[in-house]
Amino acid sequence: MARKLTPRIVTADEVSEMLAPSAVPAPRLTRRPEPGKLRTRANFADAILRLWTEAEENFLAIGRYLNHAKTVLDHGDFMGMVERDLPFRYSTANRLMKVAAAIDAGELPADRLPPSYATVYEMVLLNPDEREQAQAQGLISPATRRQDVIDFKKRLRASPATEEESDRRELARLEAERARIDARIMALKAKLSARR
Known part of the structure; x- marks a missing residue:
């Protein structure tokens, strides 16, 4: 859970920097219809699809913000933000960052x-x-x-050697099973012939 941040005084330079256009696109937020006002399958599908697309865009935007924060903030500040101020762990942040970087690099x-x-x-x-x-x-x-x-x-x-080893183990298991079945068959035949 995110901790509540303590307020601090922001300088004029920081305000100018915050208001300057960013290379990182802001997430698109659409107006959400009231669920109680939706009545048709198409209405629900349209609203849910828009929200799903928005969520997808937000994950990409979060990764981009994290990548940018990592370049701007000091290492301790970045890690502190991830560990204490965000609602997810570093492993999730790392994945989001790698996804955004791969998409932005055209991979x-x-x-x-x-x-x-x-x-x-x-x-x-x-x-x-x-x-x-x-x-x-x-x-x-x-x-x-x-x-x-x-x-x-x-x-x-899966390496061919691993597949071969797996096949050899399966063959040995089947041969052992066949030997067990053969022994059981022999025992039953002996028992039946003894009854005659």
Whole structure:
């Protein structure tokens, strides 16, 4: 939970800097309709879609603000802000920052990304070759889920030696199971032939 900040006196230079146009775009806030006034499926879908898009844009804006704050604030001030003044942990801040940096650097196509920063973060963790394969397979799309990216990484990164070892273990398990079944069959045959 964010702590309440103690007020401080702001200088004229600081006010001028605050009011100057920023390279970091401000999040877009739309007027929200009252839920009680919505009546149709289309009304609800439209309102929810707008809010979802706004949330997506806000995650990107938060990452950009964090990246900018990290360059402007002293290291102790930045970490202190993240640890004490923000409603999330440093690990979340770090992910948001990496997502914003990757999008701003053009490593990921902003117009084809899913609305979850956690999913996009998994995409950021792909190396350039993996990212290229992901794009070729249509994995980089708004419909992609986080688990889809994790599974994709596992498939790509599974070494042939690991697969061979896995196959050998499975073969040994099946052979042991077959030996157990064969022994049970032999025992039952012996028991049945003894009854005759």
